[in-house]
Amino acid sequence: MEKVIITAAITGAATVPSLTPYLPLTPEQIAESAIDAVKAGAAIVHIHARHPDDGSPSARPEHFRPILARIKAATDAVICITTGGSPTMTVQERAANVPEFKPEMCSFNLGSMNFALHTALKRHSQWKYPWEPKYLEMSKDFVFKNTFLDFEHLCRVTRENGVKPELEVYDVGHLYNLAFLVQERLIEPPLHLQFVMGVLGGIGTMPEDLTFLKHKADLLFGPKQFTWSVVGVGVAQFHLGAISLQMGGHIRVGLEDNIYIRKGVLAKSNAELVERAVRLASEFDREPATPDEARRILGLKGKEKVNF
Ligand code: KMH
Numbered sequence: 001m002e003k004v005i006i007t008a009a010i011t012g013a014a015t016v017p018s019l020t021p022y023l024p025l026t027p028e029q030i031a032e033s034a035i036d037a038v039k040a041g042a043a044i045v046h047i048h049a050r051h052p053d054d055g056s057p058s059a060r061p062e063h064f065r066p067i068l069a070r071i072k073a074a075t076d077a078v079i080c081i082t083t084g085g086s087p088t089m090t091v092q093e094r095a096a097n098v099p100e101f102k103p104e105m106c107s108f109n110l111g112s113m114n115f116a117l118h119t120a121l122k123r124h125s126q127w128k129y130p131w132e133p134k135y136l137e138m139s140k141d142f143v144f145k146n147t148f149l150d151f152e153h154l155c156r157v158t159r160e161n162g163v164k165p166e167l168e169v170y171d172v173g174h175l176y177n178l179a180f181l182v183q184e185r186l187i188e189p190p191l192h193l194q195f196v197m198g199v200l201g202g203i204g205t206m207p208e209d210l211t212f213l214k215h216k217a218d219l220l221f222g223p224k225q226f227t228w229s230v231v232g233v234g235v236a237q238f239h240l241g242a243i244s245l246q247m248g249g250h251i252r253v254g255l256e257d258n259i260y261i262r263k264g265v266l267a268k269s270n271a272e273l274v275e276r277a278v279r280l281a282s283e284f285d286r287e288p289a290t291p292d293e294a295r296r297i298l299g300l301k302g303k304e305k306v307n308f
């Protein structure tokens with residue numbers, strides 16, 4: 001079977017600092033965690049930025065640049081910058097880092113949806129930063145906006161800057177949104193799909209949820225027109241990763257989406273999560289792809305063509 005591309009999602013915007021002491025927050029911590037994740041076998045690192053003073057999510061280029069430069073200097077990894085940002089950002093703010101940094105990849109969220117994080121308030125009551133409980137509570141009435149006008153903007157900036165989208169699919173309707181973008185020639189195959197499973201507001205984490213999404217993608221695009229990866233949110237991350245590995249898919253792990261190395265045990269780093277993914281892959285006779293093998297599989301432009 002083809003090599004498996006392991007993506008490490010380093011810090012994200014959904015995991016708030018008080019949920020785990022191991023979440024990288026400062027630019028230095030985020031960069032070093034990504035470098036260690038690459039050493040452990042990740043070919044792609046998926047990067048969000050945070051305000052250095054309180055760890056709150058940030059879309060500001062000055063918070064991204066030191067992270068990107070450090071990872072590029074220390075590794076050959078493919079860098080995927082988020083355009084999802086956080087619930088407190090406009091779509092323009094979120095997408096502005098694409099023309100700014102011209103990364104090899106960026107995320108591309110394929111539909112508006114509820115993106116509820118407030119359940120964490122039931123499990124936690126001590127907060128390091130005052131923004132955390134407010135942020136979680138606000139998510140109960142938050143719609144993660146990704147309209148067809150937003151898609152047109154993101155299609156344009158990714159095409160103009162040679163950026164390959166990681167197409168975030170949270171539910172089956174998002175595949176139909178994508179089919180429309182392909183039909184309108186706003187986005188060109190080959191596509192790279194990221195099945196994001198387990199967000200409260202999106203599809204669940206049952207095995208049949210995954211096989212259903214993959215089957216729908218096969219019907220809508222044809223199996224040769226896309227590569228695909230799976231990120232399970234929470235403890236399902238490795239259950240769904242195991243199914244993906246058996247089906248020829250790729251896998252995304254990381255503290256952005258899952259703070260546990262196994263049920264009830266906090267992961268101490270992104271590298272630890274990547275190491276488990278590498279072990280799991282070997283059980284299904286799949287080797288981790290190197291960054292350059294990932295570039296070949298995904299058709300990426302190369303790290304010398306980025307703007308950082
Ligand atoms: N953390 C995932 C649930 C993005 O960054 O644009 C969503 C995500 C999307 O990674």
Ligand code: ZN
Nearest residue numbers: 012082084256
């Ligand atoms: Zn993300």
